Amino acid sequence: MNIQTRNEKYTAYVKKMALPSKSWPSLFWAFIIGGIISIIGQGLYMMYEALTNYSQEHIGSLVAVTLIGIAAVLTGFGIYDRIGAFAGGGSIVPITGFSNAITATAMEHRKEGVIFGTCTNMFKVAGPVIVVGVALSMYVGLIYWITWMAMGVI
Numbered sequence: 001m002n003i004q005t006r007n008e009k010y011t012a013y014v015k016k017m018a019l020p021s022k023s024w025p026s027l028f029w030a031f032i033i034g035g036i037i038s039i040i041g042q043g044l045y046m047m048y049e050a051l052t053n054y055s056q057e058h059i060g061s062l063v064a065v066t067l068i069g070i071a072a073v074l075t076g077f078g079i080y081d082r083i084g085a086f087a088g089g090g091s092i093v094p095i096t097g098f099s100n101a102i103t104a105t106a107m108e109h110r111k112e113g114v115i116f117g118t119c120t121n122m123f124k125v126a127g128p129v130i131v132v133g134v135a136l137s138m139y140v141g142l143i144y145w146i147t148w149m150a151m152g153v154i
Helices: 003-017 023-051 056-076 079-087 095-108 114-151
Strands: none
Touching: 023 056, 023 079, 056 079, 056 095, 079 095, 095 114
């Protein structure tokens, strides 16, 4: 059997076995759940603003840390995974999705010990995100600096 015939048979098999996705309901629920997470974040922001005299930057940091903590606790109890299965990208895109990914990886490998299990495997997920974030921040900062130098502002 040649490669083209094999590929055609495999494609037909995959189409037969794969469940059709329900795009519109999935998109709807992703939008709703992502919006609810955003509303919770805005509510936390307003609460911190009313209860403290912190600057906007500090309040934003408090909101991020609170959302990360809530997502980690929900992941620990297995609730966030159910939300993610229902909401799809609506629960993955916000910062809570990153918290879920790191917490789930840490929990999965906790039996291997704190250092070689939890910490090492947790950074398999977090490491690339942090490296890309820092590298892109440096590039954007360099472009910003060169632009301002070229305009004679600096």
